[in-house]
Amino acid sequence: MEVAAPLPSWSIYAILIAQGSIYALLVWFLGRARGKTAETFLSGGRDIGHGMINASVVATWVWAATLMISSWTGYQYGFIGPWWYALGATVPLPLMAYLGRRVRTVMPRATSYPEFMAHRLDRKNHILHSLISTVVSLWITVMIITGGAIMGHAFTGAPFWAIALLMVIIFVSYIPLAGLWASILADTVMSLMLYVCLIIIAVAVLVKIGPSEIWAGLTEVAATKPTLQPAIGEAEQLSQWDGLNWLNPAGLGFLVVNIVGNLGAVLCNQTYWSRVIGARDPKTAFKSFMTAALCWWPIPLATGTALGVAALSRGLVVGETYSNGDATILFTEAEAVAPVMAFLVLGFAGLTIFILAVGSATISTGAGEILAVTTVFVNDVYKGHINPKARDRTLLVASRATLYVIAAALLVAVIFFREIGFSFAGMYQAMGIAFSSAVIPVIMACFVKNTNREGAFWAAIIGSVCGMTYWLATGADLLWGVVWGNIIVLSVSAVIAVTWTIMRPQPFDFDSLKESEGATGG
Amino acid sequence: MSELWYVLNHWVTIAWLILAAVYAYYAVIADLVIIVRNRKREQESGTSKT
Numbered sequence: 001m002e003v004a005a006p007l008p009s010w011s012i013y014a015i016l017i018a019q020g021s022i023y024a025l026l027v028w029f030l031g032r033a034r035g036k037t038a039e040t041f042l043s044g045g046r047d048i049g050h051g052m053i054n055a056s057v058v059a060t061w062v063w064a065a066t067l068m069i070s071s072w073t074g075y076q077y078g079f080i081g082p083w084w085y086a087l088g089a090t091v092p093l094p095l096m097a098y099l100g101r102r103v104r105t106v107m108p109r110a111t112s113y114p115e116f117m118a119h120r121l122d123r124k125n126h127i128l129h130s131l132i133s134t135v136v137s138l139w140i141t142v143m144i145i146t147g148g149a150i151m152g153h154a155f156t157g158a159p160f161w162a163i164a165l166l167m168v169i170i171f172v173s174y175i176p177l178a179g180l181w182a183s184i185l186a187d188t189v190m191s192l193m194l195y196v197c198l199i200i201i202a203v204a205v206l207v208k209i210g211p212s213e214i215w216a217g218l219t220e221v222a223a224t225k226p227t228l229q230p231a232i233g234e235a236e237q238l239s240q241w242d243g244l245n246w247l248n249p250a251g252l253g254f255l256v257v258n259i260v261g262n263l264g265a266v267l268c269n270q271t272y273w274s275r276v277i278g279a280r281d282p283k284t285a286f287k288s289f290m291t292a293a294l295c296w297w298p299i300p301l302a303t304g305t306a307l308g309v310a311a312l313s314r315g316l317v318v319g320e321t322y323s324n325g326d327a328t329i330l331f332t333e334a335e336a337v338a339p340v341m342a343f344l345v346l347g348f349a350g351l352t353i354f355i356l357a358v359g360s361a362t363i364s365t366g367a368g369e370i371l372a373v374t375t376v377f378v379n380d381v382y383k384g385h386i387n388p389k390a391r392d393r394t395l396l397v398a399s400r401a402t403l404y405v406i407a408a409a410l411l412v413a414v415i416f417f418r419e420i421g422f423s424f425a426g427m428y429q430a431m432g433i434a435f436s437s438a439v440i441p442v443i444m445a446c447f448v449k450n451t452n453r454e455g456a457f458w459a460a461i462i463g464s465v466c467g468m469t470y471w472l473a474t475g476a477d478l479l480w481g482v483v484w485g486n487i488i489v490l491s492v493s494a495v496i497a498v499t500w501t502i503m504r505p506q507p508f509d510f511d512s513l514k515e516s517e518g519a520t521g522g
Numbered sequence: 523m524s525e526l527w528y529v530l531n532h533w534v535t536i537a538w539l540i541l542a543a544v545y546a547y548y549a550v551i552a553d554l555v556i557i558v559r560n561r562k563r564e565q566e567s568g569t570s571k572t
Contacts, residue, residue, distance in 0.1 A: 049552075049553035049556055049557075050549055050552075050553065051546075051548075051549030051550040051551070051552050051553030051554075052550060052553050054546060054549050054550075055546050055549070055550055058546065079523075079528060079531060082535070188550055191546060192543075192546060192547060192550065195539070195542070195543035195546060195547075196543070198539060199536075199539060199540060199543060202535070202536050202539055203536065206532070206536060211528060211529040211531075211532035211533065212525060212529060214528070214532065215525045215528040215529065216525075218528070244523040244528070245523070246523070291545065291549070294542065294545075295542040295545060295546050296542075297538070297542075298535060298538035298539040298541075298542050299539065299542070301535045301538065301539075302535040302536055302538065302539040305531070305532060305535045306535070306536075
């Protein structure tokens with residue numbers, strides 16, 4: 001059945017263009033001086049305060065998935081789903097606080113985390129982590145642009161390519177003005193706006209439905225066991241009917257996947273290291289990541305509870321059409337439960353607020369990730385290997401040029417994957433298998449003075465190969481295959497790096513990093 | 523799980539969200555105050571920071 005998009009197509013253009021214009025104007029008036037040198041462009045001036053770093057980490061770590069998938073976990077696993085989602089994705093932030101403080105203390109002039117690896121370990125580890133960081137950021141950006149454009153298309157009817165194009169144009173409208181500082185300023189505004197949007201939605205659900213009614217609905221689902229998702233298997237259905245169980249087994253599996261997957265997405269991602277680099281001092285970096293963990297946690301928790309759990313309690317069925325007044329909306333797939341529920345509770349206003357929140361999340365993360373790829377390319381590849389004697393002016397031009405080229409390449413990639421019908425479903429769960437083998441080597445490089453360079457290098461590669469091989473052998477299973485794949489990746493890389501270090505320790509003097517700068521060390 | 527526990531759970535999620543928002547706003551405003559003070563000081567001393 002063909003159901004018209006509930007919102008007009010101009011609404012998504014208006015939301016995106018308004019946001020892009022505000023960020024560009026703010027950056028132009030407040031911070032364009034930060035775009036005058038490559039050093040301030042890539043490092044943000046290294047003097048940004050706690051409030052902005054805190055808000056920036058929150059905004060950058062809120063993806064479209066944070067709002068969509070956390071609500072899906074509420075719909076799929078019941079009340080515990082959003083808790084597990086939030087816990088799993090929060091764990092990397094305190095860890096990053098310790099790592100960031102350590103790196104800013106031992107190597108104050110570092111601009112990127114691969115640069116730290118170059119000086120701390122060696123050239124091959126530098127190349128490996130430059131590659132990993134670039135792939136992580138590109139993967140995430142393609143995923144979030146695709147997700148944002150699919151959602152925009154589904155709820156406004158605007159063409160997929162037009163939304164993707166507009167998002168990329170917004171990324172390159174304000175970032176080239178002041179680099180990292182621009183990204184962090186825009187993140188700050190987005191973060192504050194996001195809280196307002198989500199509080200409106202959460203309070204609306206509280207007032208219009210209420211927790212007692214939701215509890216009664218969950219009890220009803222557990223008793224009557226309705227088929228809410230006709231396409232899923234029996235195991236998934238059982239977990240959905242178990243919505244009041246603290247120890248929902250499938251939900252616990254998701255917790256493991258979420259912890260491991262997100263470790264790689266944060267600790268091996270220059271976007272978050274950039275926030276460490278931009279902070280005023282090591283103490284500010286530490287405090288900001290710690291408070292960001294506490295400020296970020298309730299975002300998926302409250303959203304998933306308000307929208308996902310409430311949808312489960314009302315017994316929403318995938319494939320059905322629902323109405324609010326005269327308007328209707330088609331519940332196309334379980335992952336789209338959040339906007340459908342926002343529409344049912346608040347009508348068009350709810351859907352618009354939710355799209356505004358997802359649009360903000362997509363722009364802040366996407367812009368940060370594109371800048372992260374630029375930083376690694378200019379600082380680690382161009383300055384590190386191609387032109388080590390490049391002057392600041394040359395680096396600044398290279399930074400802006402790289403930003404535009406990457407943005408264009410990403411747009412082509414997003415449209416290409418869409419055209420060939422490549423699905424990003426499950427990519428979120430599979431992320432840990434691809435990236436998280438580098439987590440243990442990064443932690444050891446920061447804190448263990450005897451870390452073996454060969455061990456750190458091969459742990460990252462072999463861990464990923466083992467996890468990927470296992471996962472593919474299970475037929476890329478997204479239930480328990482992906483859980484064990486994630487556990488294997490982290491375990492294998494830990495065993496290799498630790499054993500190699502114990503058998504052949506290579507003592508390192510961290511004080512030697514104090515004056516280090518540039519990516520040509522090792 | 524009893525109704526009381528679920529209701530408590532639901533309220534905790536919203537209260538935490540509001541507290542997080544209040545802290546984020548407070549921290550950003552504190553930063554802005556510092557930025558404005560520094561700008562005033564720079565203007566008074568006739569220097570400009572890039």
